[in-house]
Amino acid sequence: MAAETVDGAARGAGAPSDAPMVDIRGLDVTFHSKGRTVHALSGIDLAIEPGEFLTIAGPSGCGKSTLLRVIAGLTEATAGEVTLRGTPVEGARRDVGFVFQRAALLDWRNARGNILFQAEMRGLPRAWARERADALMEMTGLTGFENAMPYELSGGMQQRVSLCRALLHEPDVLLMDEPFGALDALTRENMNVELRRIWEATGMTVVLVTHSVAEAVYLASRAIVMGPRPGRIIEEFPIDLPGHREYEPTLESPEFRRVSGRVRELLGSAAHAE
Amino acid sequence: MTELTRQTPTLPSARLVRRARPSRRRRASRGLVAALYPAVFLALVVVAWFLVTATEMVEPYIIPSPADTWAAFTDYPDYLWEHTLVTTRETLAGFAIAALVGVLVAVLMVYSSTLEKTFYPLILFAQVIPKIAIAPLFVVWLGFGTSPKILVAVLMAFFPVVISGISGLRSVDPELLELTSTMGASPVKTFLKVRLPAALPELLSGLKVAATLAVTGAVVGEFVGANSGLGYVILQANGNIDTAMLFAALIIMSLLGVLLFAVIQVAEMFLIPWHASRRNRG
Numbered sequence: 001m002a003a004e005t006v007d008g009a010a011r012g013a014g015a016p017s018d019a020p021m022v023d024i025r026g027l028d029v030t031f032h033s034k035g036r037t038v039h040a041l042s043g044i045d046l047a048i049e050p051g052e053f054l055t056i057a058g059p060s061g062c063g064k065s066t067l068l069r070v071i072a073g074l075t076e077a078t079a080g081e082v083t084l085r086g087t088p089v090e091g092a093r094r095d096v097g098f099v100f101q102r103a104a105l106l107d108w109r110n111a112r113g114n115i116l117f118q119a120e121m122r123g124l125p126r127a128w129a130r131e132r133a134d135a136l137m138e139m140t141g142l143t144g145f146e147n148a149m150p151y152e153l154s155g156g157m158q159q160r161v162s163l164c165r166a167l168l169h170e171p172d173v174l175l176m177d178e179p180f181g182a183l184d185a186l187t188r189e190n191m192n193v194e195l196r197r198i199w200e201a202t203g204m205t206v207v208l209v210t211h212s213v214a215e216a217v218y219l220a221s222r223a224i225v226m227g228p229r230p231g232r233i234i235e236e237f238p239i240d241l242p243g244h245r246e247y248e249p250t251l252e253s254p255e256f257r258r259v260s261g262r263v264r265e266l267l268g269s270a271a272h273a274e
Numbered sequence: 275m276t277e278l279t280r281q282t283p284t285l286p287s288a289r290l291v292r293r294a295r296p297s298r299r300r301r302a303s304r305g306l307v308a309a310l311y312p313a314v315f316l317a318l319v320v321v322a323w324f325l326v327t328a329t330e331m332v333e334p335y336i337i338p339s340p341a342d343t344w345a346a347f348t349d350y351p352d353y354l355w356e357h358t359l360v361t362t363r364e365t366l367a368g369f370a371i372a373a374l375v376g377v378l379v380a381v382l383m384v385y386s387s388t389l390e391k392t393f394y395p396l397i398l399f400a401q402v403i404p405k406i407a408i409a410p411l412f413v414v415w416l417g418f419g420t421s422p423k424i425l426v427a428v429l430m431a432f433f434p435v436v437i438s439g440i441s442g443l444r445s446v447d448p449e450l451l452e453l454t455s456t457m458g459a460s461p462v463k464t465f466l467k468v469r470l471p472a473a474l475p476e477l478l479s480g481l482k483v484a485a486t487l488a489v490t491g492a493v494v495g496e497f498v499g500a501n502s503g504l505g506y507v508i509l510q511a512n513g514n515i516d517t518a519m520l521f522a523a524l525i526i527m528s529l530l531g532v533l534l535f536a537v538i539q540v541a542e543m544f545l546i547p548w549h550a551s552r553r554n555r556g
């Protein structure tokens with residue numbers, strides 16, 4: 001049963017095929033707290049196509065998390081329009097999968113229970129959810145750890161559980177906020193390869209925020225770089241790399257080096273501009 | 275099958291080393307060792323107690339010997355048992371009411387800031403009034419039956435339940451709540467599956483404190499006006515300068531508190547085995 005809907009064919013069913021999955025126009029976000037006003041995002045225009053893998057890089061505090069949260073409906077736009085699958089975003093959206101920097105697991109449930117939490121809260125059919133959870137755990141290399149409690153899992157494995165949970169309900173858009181930021185370099189590379197593979201297999205839309213230039217370029221079909229105060233998009237890079245990417249060869253390719261060099265430059269100047 | 279399941283994991287599985295859980299038997303023996311330390315200390319206290327009384331350093335009516343105290347138990351077992359039951363009943367009733375009402379009030383205050391602003395200062399105020407000072411008032415209101423004792427026990431035990439309940443319910447990871455909001459779950463479901471389990475560790479600590487306070491509350495209630503219960507036994511023994519009986523009643527009182535505490539400790543083993551406080555022992 002899961003098979004038909006997991007594949008790319010059914011993606012973006014809610015929106016006309018040529019409409020963007022996410023459409024952001026003239027987005028402004030300001031926060032007022034303790035008498036201070038923070039202009040977190042200013043004049044953001046961004047359209048994310050169905051099936052795109054968009055990465056967002058930028059210096060700390062430039063509003064990357066805020067942008068992601070606005071798409072999910074967790075933070076309200078101060079001005080501008082945000083639509084997801086053709087409907088305006090007002091309040092938390094159910095048609096997304098969200099992965100935070102920390103795995104944010106339920107300490108009292110084992111790996112499978114944490115993944116099935118998604119299904120229970122949504123009232124999805126139990127047998128279907130269980131089958132899908134098992135398939136996802138196999139895909140992310142969690143087989144054998146179904147009954148392990150969060151404290152028995154390494155950081156990387158916890159993050160994989162969090163990823164499986166975000167994928168369980170087959171969301172149209174997967175939103176990830178520095179999902180691998182807390183992992184060691186090697187685990188992080190492995191997770192990058194894996195995520196890229198999952199994206200290839202499912203064809204869903206992914207938006208991923210990262211501090212790592214390599215991650216931003218390796219994963220993306222398009223990368224955007226943001227600048228601070230107020231947070232805005234300073235440049236966009238379509239990534240002209242093959243669809244299927246082996247890790248080392250990709251990192252050594254001239255295109256990868258060209259783009260990541262440029263991104264690094266931009267990030268450096270954005271950081272100095274403070 | 276599906277595109278999804280045909281994929282084989284590319285990750286080296288050697289990295290996925292599972293952390294071992296301590297075996298049940300290891301944990302049990304660790305528990306025994308843990309009980310050894312206080313047992314040895316207690317034995318030393320009894321020996322010191324014996325020496326102090328045997329050398330007649332103090333008069334028996336000030337500190338009775340261990341043997342005299344033991345005799346109070348063996349000479350009047352029915353008398354002590356009867357009054358212990360009375361105090362136990364009051365304590366349990368007071369604790370149960372305090373736990374139920376306390377959790378309910380904590381939930382209401384966490385979900386409504388208006389209720390919190392209204393009642394939090396009042397609850398704090400009620401807490402700082404010395405219970406022993408208002409206990410006589412309860413006797414005037416409710417008579418000499420068990421209800422004023424239960425009421426004092428409730429008042430004593432209520433505060434730690436509310437405070438631990440509030441801070442437990444607040445301790446839930448805000449990201450987890452945001453996550454559940456993207457799942458479109460009802461507030462009731464979110465409460466039962468996220469907030470309440472997350473609150474359990476703190477709530478159970480509060481309940482342990484409340485259990486011991488409930489015993490004190492019941493006895494305080496008995497001090498003020500009663501013809502049964504351990505508080506009554508203590509007052510009687512005091513009037514008769516029967517310190518051995520007084521000691522016996524005190525020991526039972528303490529055991530009652532320890533027992534209730536232990537029951538909740540055991541409940542923790544089943545309710546929150548995942549919590550760090552249960553895993554990091556020994």
Ligand SMILES: Nc1ncnc2c1ncn2[C@@H]1O[C@H](COP(=O)(O)OP(=O)(O)OP(=O)(O)O)[C@@H](O)[C@H]1O
Nearest residue numbers: 031032033038040059060061062063064065066067
């Ligand atoms: N809830 C909030 N209330 C007030 N200010 C906020 C809030 N959330 C974010 N901000 C402010 O908005 C700005 C952007 O924050 P945001 O978290 O989006 O940055 P970021 O790019 O994700 O940073 P980092 O890379 O460090 O995670 C910051 O200056 C931050 O202080």
Ligand SMILES: [Mg+2]
Nearest residue numbers: 064065066177
């Ligand atoms: Mg952030």
